[in-house]
Amino acid sequence: MEDHEGPQRPAALTARDAAPRRPVTLADVAREARVGESTVSRVLRSHGSFSARTRAQVEAAVARLGYVPNRIAGTLASTGSRLIGIVIPSLTNIVFPDLLRGATAALDAEGFQSVIAVTDYDQDREEALVASLLSWRPAGLIVTGLEHNPGTVRRLMASGVRVAELLDIDGRGLDIVVGYSNRAAGEASARHLVGRGYRRIAYLGHDLTRDRRAAKRYDGFRAALAEAGLGLAGEERIPAPSSVEAGRSGLAALLARTRGVDAVYFSNDDMALGGYFHCLAAGLAVPDRLALFGYNGLDVGRLMPQPLATIRTPRVEAGATAARLLSADAPATVVDLGFELIAGATA
Amino acid sequence: MEDHEGPQRPAALTARDAAPRRPVTLADVAREARVGESTVSRVLRSHGSFSARTRAQVEAAVARLGYVPNRIAGTLASTGSRLIGIVIPSLTNIVFPDLLRGATAALDAEGFQSVIAVTDYDQDREEALVASLLSWRPAGLIVTGLEHNPGTVRRLMASGVRVAELLDIDGRGLDIVVGYSNRAAGEASARHLVGRGYRRIAYLGHDLTRDRRAAKRYDGFRAALAEAGLGLAGEERIPAPSSVEAGRSGLAALLARTRGVDAVYFSNDDMALGGYFHCLAAGLAVPDRLALFGYNGLDVGRLMPQPLATIRTPRVEAGATAARLLSADAPATVVDLGFELIAGATA
DNA sequence: CGGCGGATTGGCAGCGCTGCCAATCCTTGT
DNA sequence: ACAAGGATTGGCAGCGCTGCCAATCCGCCG
Numbered sequence: 001m002e003d004h005e006g007p008q009r010p011a012a013l014t015a016r017d018a019a020p021r022r023p024v025t026l027a028d029v030a031r032e033a034r035v036g037e038s039t040v041s042r043v044l045r046s047h048g049s050f051s052a053r054t055r056a057q058v059e060a061a062v063a064r065l066g067y068v069p070n071r072i073a074g075t076l077a078s079t080g081s082r083l084i085g086i087v088i089p090s091l092t093n094i095v096f097p098d099l100l101r102g103a104t105a106a107l108d109a110e111g112f113q114s115v116i117a118v119t120d121y122d123q124d125r126e127e128a129l130v131a132s133l134l135s136w137r138p139a140g141l142i143v144t145g146l147e148h149n150p151g152t153v154r155r156l157m158a159s160g161v162r163v164a165e166l167l168d169i170d171g172r173g174l175d176i177v178v179g180y181s182n183r184a185a186g187e188a189s190a191r192h193l194v195g196r197g198y199r200r201i202a203y204l205g206h207d208l209t210r211d212r213r214a215a216k217r218y219d220g221f222r223a224a225l226a227e228a229g230l231g232l233a234g235e236e237r238i239p240a241p242s243s244v245e246a247g248r249s250g251l252a253a254l255l256a257r258t259r260g261v262d263a264v265y266f267s268n269d270d271m272a273l274g275g276y277f278h279c280l281a282a283g284l285a286v287p288d289r290l291a292l293f294g295y296n297g298l299d300v301g302r303l304m305p306q307p308l309a310t311i312r313t314p315r316v317e318a319g320a321t322a323a324r325l326l327s328a329d330a331p332a333t334v335v336d337l338g339f340e341l342i343a344g345a346t347a
Numbered sequence: 348m349e350d351h352e353g354p355q356r357p358a359a360l361t362a363r364d365a366a367p368r369r370p371v372t373l374a375d376v377a378r379e380a381r382v383g384e385s386t387v388s389r390v391l392r393s394h395g396s397f398s399a400r401t402r403a404q405v406e407a408a409v410a411r412l413g414y415v416p417n418r419i420a421g422t423l424a425s426t427g428s429r430l431i432g433i434v435i436p437s438l439t440n441i442v443f444p445d446l447l448r449g450a451t452a453a454l455d456a457e458g459f460q461s462v463i464a465v466t467d468y469d470q471d472r473e474e475a476l477v478a479s480l481l482s483w484r485p486a487g488l489i490v491t492g493l494e495h496n497p498g499t500v501r502r503l504m505a506s507g508v509r510v511a512e513l514l515d516i517d518g519r520g521l522d523i524v525v526g527y528s529n530r531a532a533g534e535a536s537a538r539h540l541v542g543r544g545y546r547r548i549a550y551l552g553h554d555l556t557r558d559r560r561a562a563k564r565y566d567g568f569r570a571a572l573a574e575a576g577l578g579l580a581g582e583e584r585i586p587a588p589s590s591v592e593a594g595r596s597g598l599a600a601l602l603a604r605t606r607g608v609d610a611v612y613f614s615n616d617d618m619a620l621g622g623y624f625h626c627l628a629a630g631l632a633v634p635d636r637l638a639l640f641g642y643n644g645l646d647v648g649r650l651m652p653q654p655l656a657t658i659r660t661p662r663v664e665a666g667a668t669a670a671r672l673l674s675a676d677a678p679a680t681v682v683d684l685g686f687e688l689i690a691g692a693t694a
Numbered sequence: 695c696g697g698c699g700g701a702t703t704g705g706c707a708g709c710g711c712t713g714c715c716a717a718t719c720c721t722t723g724t
Numbered sequence: 725a726c727a728a729g730g731a732t733t734g735g736c737a738g739c740g741c742t743g744c745c746a747a748t749c750c751g752c753c754g
Contacts, residue, residue, distance in 0.1 A: 036734035071482040073710035097444040281652040305628040383704035420740035
């Protein structure tokens with residue numbers, strides 16, 4: 001280990017020091033362009049009619065003055081804002097940045113801006129953040145999952161703001177719902193493992209009380225096993241968010257505690273990757289000695305020496321779809337994007 | 348592969364259908380509480396003085412009416428907004444969600460909201476997004492790196508909005524700069540490899556024209572090699588963003604083209620992980636046959652069967668520090684958070 | 695018991711922009 | 725040449741909330 005500390009350089013010269021002259025307003029532009037305020041407004045929004053000459057004058061004035069429209073004022077004066085609030089539980093698990101990515105790309109194309117908030121998987125925080133976001137009078141809100149505090153639901157309903165709930169369709173939504181069935185994903189995973197001949201199947205998961213979608217997969221998985229006349233051969237829950245580390249240490253703990261496991265279903269790919277690393281380090285042959293199955297279909301799983309058996313979820317698409325529906329003010333609906341089982345080589 | 352499509356369920360019952368009554372305003376609350384508007388405003392912001400009895404009346408009225416303050420109006424009426432714009436190049440590379448995480452956590456604690464924008468490593472897009480964000484009159488802007496279009500710089504300076512530039516300190520900043528020296532990181536990496544006895548060192552990177560920080564590391568790396576009397580034994584650039592995939596296929600290509608390489612410096616950990624996977628798949632002993640060195644210090648690198656040799660960067664801290672400085676309206680400054688070289692076991 | 699100074703309150707003018715409406719200007723058609 | 729009718733424009737009242745200032749209240753001192 002080596003610690004590097006660079007020298008502190010003197011503060012850069014900045015315009016910050018310049019006299020804070022009064023910001024340029026629409027009225028200034030109007031005066032400069034010798035036209036009325038409403039005309040400037042029309043030109044800037046390309047809304048309504050005006051002559052080419054007027055447009056040129058206004059644009060020249062805007063450039064000369066360095067005018068930047070004030071959307072705060074614009075939003076207050078008109079009706080809806082061009083803001084969409086996005087509430088996600090975490091930024092650590094790559095699925096949420098993926099969701100954000102899909103959403104921001106789509107919103108950006110429609111001229112909307114995203115305001116984000118992170119709940120850390122805490123429904124009380126979610127409620128507070130939703131309340132806070134609503135005070136910006138957003139055109140819509142994107143939240144994760146279908147489970148919310150009663151207070152959160154009440155606020156959402158009362159606000160009249162459009163809401164899209166993402167990444168889960170197992171339950172009742174409030175308005176727009178975009179995702180896939182986590183329960184069905186769990187079932188499909190179990191059936192796949194059973195179909196491949198595994199019988200001593202264990203589960204390795206993270207904190208399911210906070211991650212309701214992982215809990216639904218778990219339920220579906222167990223249900224499908226039961227249909228096949230099987231039960232879990234073992235189970236380990238790490239009381240923390242999912243991580244590669246939890247997967248690695250968790251698998252070690254699971255195997256130390258439970259004998260004869262021939263396959264492990266992980267709560268997601270991060271956990272599974274950790275498990276795979278454990279197998280590599282411990283010299284456990286995959287999948288002969290132990291089969292691994294994940295969830296999410298991350299790139300990293302596809303690129304492991306042996307591609308990870310997993311389920312690929314359309315998270316980017318979910319974000320994009322939700323953004324599109326919200327910005328188009330589409331009617332309430334449930335969009336099932338489905339998922340895809342990737343057989344891989346670890347099971 | 349198996350494709351699952353769940354059934355389309357009927358749209359959920361929603362309050363969306365309810366009559367869109369006029370939203371509750373401050374004036375409504377004032378009337379309901381039988382006090383003046385300014386009094387309600389003071390109570391809600393706990394600003395100024397008012398009696399306990401008044402507070403109770405107002406709070407009761409707020410609860411009864413389900414009033415949600417309109418921050419758009421509040422911001423317009425007062426001066427600064429409680430919004431901070433965050434401009435990042437990507438959400439795919441985990442370092443940016445990490446940065447976001449640090450920033451949103453700190454901002455949230457100060458009652459600020461984050462508006463995000465993603466440039467896809469395109470400086471023209473950055474300029475457009477900065478312009479767009481500025482129209483929300485944010486209290487501050489967080490951008491990535493020190494290199495921007497002249498237009499971006501002009502807009503930023505002209506706006507008078509506080510700006511924090513993150514993740515790099517090799518160059519001149521506009522206002523607040525929080526990060527570490529990428530160049531020094533590259534140098535430290537080279538010196539480490541040289542110190543460990545490697546002499547035939549190659550570089551495997553991604554698109555450096557867009558990722559200026561990676562380019563600085565590359566420059567520092569080469570410079571330090573030169574000081575040791577060495578040059579790159581080989582080099583491969585994938586003309587795309589960094590990814591595990593690019594690292595894996597890139598390393599294969601690099602080794603096919605260049606003989607005798609004993610160590611590879613990757614543009615970051617994602618690339619290095621891909622390279623490690625290639626080694627595992629190809630049966631190349633690490634580090635005996637080939638040493639690997641990354642950049643970023645991702646968790647996944649620490650958990651590989653052999654911990655990745657890399658440099659851990661304080662990205663979450665950078666986000667948090669920038670957020671704190673901006674929300675405190677601190678003076679312009681350069682904060683060097685340094686970095687830490689992690690020797691690992693792959694080099 | 696009158697007066698004083700701090701504690702509470704209410705009134706109201708904007709913040710900068712948009713929506714609506716009336717006023718003007720130009721084109722055509724006849 | 726004249727009027728109808730569309731194309732352009734400008735004026736101005738808010739949007740909902742905050743900041744400033746004047747008006748009221750109250751408790752306590754002399």
